[in-house]
Amino acid sequence: xxxxxxxxxxxxxxxxxxxxxxxxxxxxxxxxxxxxxxxxxxxxxxxxxxxxxxxxxxxxxxxxxxxxxxxxxxxxxxxxxxxx
Numbered sequence: 001x002x003x004x005x006x007x008x009x010x011x012x013x014x015x016x017x018x019x020x021x022x023x024x025x026x027x028x029x030x031x032x033x034x035x036x037x038x039x040x041x042x043x044x045x046x047x048x049x050x051x052x053x054x055x056x057x058x059x060x061x062x063x064x065x066x067x068x069x070x071x072x073x074x075x076x077x078x079x080x081x082x083x084x
Contacts (some may be wrong), residue, residue, distance in 0.1 A: 006045050008052050015052040018045050027051075032058055 004020040008027070016029040016081055021041070027048050029038040042048045 006048075008048055010052050010056045012056060015056075018042065018048040080082075 006018045006025070008015040013031050013033060015031055015034045016027055016038070018027050024041055025042045025045055025048055027034075027037050027040050027042060029035050034052055037048075037051055037055060040051075040083040066070055071078065
């Protein structure tokens with residue numbers, strides 16, 4: 001069997017490699033953002049790409065919150081100053 005490897009890229013990152021293992025594809029991450037997917041088995045290259053895009057989108061939106069009106073704002077980690 002010839003080993004097949006596919007480069008997996010998202011809109012912003014080189015995510016890693018999907019390597020054929022006889023029963024599907026195993027993912028090897030090339031960027032820390034995708035380490036949670038490292039070593040996981042997928043049925044197709046398309047499934048690997050979808051998981052990488054989903055992980056990137058989750059990370060992109062992790063710092064955002066919605067206010068009571070449903071508007072999105074970014075949390076900058078600033079603490080409110082005490083009012084004397």
